[in-house]
Amino acid sequence: MGNRPDFSYVAKLMADSSRAAMLDALLGLDGLPATELARKANVSLQTASGHLSKLVEGELVCVEQHGRHRYFRLASTDVAQAIETLTVIAPPARISSLKDSSRAEKIKIARTCYDHLAGKLGVALTGAFIEKGYLVEAQDDYIVTDKGETFFHEFEIDLYSSRKKRRHFARKCLDWSERRYHLAGSLGHAVLMRLFDLNWIENLPDRAVKITKVGEKGFESLGITKKQL
Amino acid sequence: MGNRPDFSYVAKLMADSSRAAMLDALLGLDGLPATELARKANVSLQTASGHLSKLVEGELVCVEQHGRHRYFRLASTDVAQAIETLTVIAPPARISSLKDSSRAEKIKIARTCYDHLAGKLGVALTGAFIEKGYLVEAQDDYIVTDKGETFFHEFEIDLYSSRKKRRHFARKCLDWSERRYHLAGSLGHAVLMRLFDLNWIENLPDRAVKITKVGEKGFESLGITKKQL
DNA sequence: TAAAAACTTCGGCTATAATCGAACTATGAA
DNA sequence: TTCATAGTTCGATTATAGCCGAAGTTTTTA
Numbered sequence: 001m002g003n004r005p006d007f008s009y010v011a012k013l014m015a016d017s018s019r020a021a022m023l024d025a026l027l028g029l030d031g032l033p034a035t036e037l038a039r040k041a042n043v044s045l046q047t048a049s050g051h052l053s054k055l056v057e058g059e060l061v062c063v064e065q066h067g068r069h070r071y072f073r074l075a076s077t078d079v080a081q082a083i084e085t086l087t088v089i090a091p092p093a094r095i096s097s098l099k100d101s102s103r104a105e106k107i108k109i110a111r112t113c114y115d116h117l118a119g120k121l122g123v124a125l126t127g128a129f130i131e132k133g134y135l136v137e138a139q140d141d142y143i144v145t146d147k148g149e150t151f152f153h154e155f156e157i158d159l160y161s162s163r164k165k166r167r168h169f170a171r172k173c174l175d176w177s178e179r180r181y182h183l184a185g186s187l188g189h190a191v192l193m194r195l196f197d198l199n200w201i202e203n204l205p206d207r208a209v210k211i212t213k214v215g216e217k218g219f220e221s222l223g224i225t226k227k228q229l
Numbered sequence: 230m231g232n233r234p235d236f237s238y239v240a241k242l243m244a245d246s247s248r249a250a251m252l253d254a255l256l257g258l259d260g261l262p263a264t265e266l267a268r269k270a271n272v273s274l275q276t277a278s279g280h281l282s283k284l285v286e287g288e289l290v291c292v293e294q295h296g297r298h299r300y301f302r303l304a305s306t307d308v309a310q311a312i313e314t315l316t317v318i319a320p321p322a323r324i325s326s327l328k329d330s331s332r333a334e335k336i337k338i339a340r341t342c343y344d345h346l347a348g349k350l351g352v353a354l355t356g357a358f359i360e361k362g363y364l365v366e367a368q369d370d371y372i373v374t375d376k377g378e379t380f381f382h383e384f385e386i387d388l389y390s391s392r393k394k395r396r397h398f399a400r401k402c403l404d405w406s407e408r409r410y411h412l413a414g415s416l417g418h419a420v421l422m423r424l425f426d427l428n429w430i431e432n433l434p435d436r437a438v439k440i441t442k443v444g445e446k447g448f449e450s451l452g453i454t455k456k457q458l
Numbered sequence: 459t460a461a462a463a464a465c466t467t468c469g470g471c472t473a474t475a476a477t478c479g480a481a482c483t484a485t486g487a488a
Numbered sequence: 489t490t491c492a493t494a495g496t497t498c499g500a501t502t503a504t505a506g507c508c509g510a511a512g513t514t515t516t517t518a
Binding site for chain 4: 044051
């Protein structure tokens, strides 16, 4: 290898199935304690602790200490992005039961991707924003138009405080199931939070998301029909 | 894990340092025989053969048989993309010598990324195409404008035969050093080939690329100054 | 001040897989 | 038809690292 960063180091950290299960759980945005992550990965607390120190050492994960609790999070959205990009070329999950199959279907329709909306719904919503002229595409980001400023204001999303955040504002993110870009960054996060507030969507297990009755009408008002999903 | 594809399977394939060295070599676009890949990874032919069957089995790599030779390639640009995205969060290569440091610098300025141009130069060139109105951004791709059609024709790139290829035409690709998108796909490839033909750039080791004297003037005519790089 | 909870460290066991020598197959050249 | 080249398969060895039991540290609760 030349003088490029060594990607195999990161790959090694993601390669172990226990660590992968923990990273997967951490894609869920909430900071989780070691006990919870041990449970998700089906290993003892000691084993989990060892894995977590490796992930922290490798800067894939960071810790916040609150008294005797230590909450683990993904270190950056880049880590989430890397996991999603690997998922694009990963072999599809083997479907062993009817229940699995319906779950797999749901997760492709709508899910959260780290801290924003992904799946068919995420892609469709981003498409609708562009269609209506609220967003335009730029190199690595989306740009909010004047029309968009008005819209997001009416949608009760505070663009000012989103922009202030020390992170990308309207980043593009590649989706593993749709292989299309969709809105991420602090604006993507704010949109997701607003959709929960409005009760347009509800959480299902494994980061899948369900569209409520109210949501169906809401998304239709933005030009997204049920058929598209 | 829910019913998502298992990214740890792919990570495991990339985690071994011998396989990583092979994948790294294959980012260089040329199909390479097993003997060559064994040499790059510093392992015996038997070991290399074992690794390569795993990579093929995992669909990260594909083979073309020509008589007793078997040429290995990355299976898709998505694989190259996944490697590049992992590289974004990988720890920087440790710089142990002055020679390493200048090599690391060179590789950030200009290099080939799989089959197209990347690094500062790749990003700057793509930026110039957009600036001059030859390309506009779309969701996952760039679109060639009418002005662009004329330009690429004058630049002696055959858009028709690039479009015909069974692959993305003007895809976006994320760069690990610049963290910016740049032009990939068959058009990105054609541009790279044309730059070699014009003798604007020359190959250095490890996929780094050097701008020639002729190239300096050429890139300047496209509005890319040496300072930008 | 004692006990419980959250987590880490240490040590030994075990399974996985990376490695290469040796033997094998298949293609191409002399 | 014989030899060389390119590559694969098999088997034995070895190193790595994942795993948990046991014991330790620190903080909160009682």
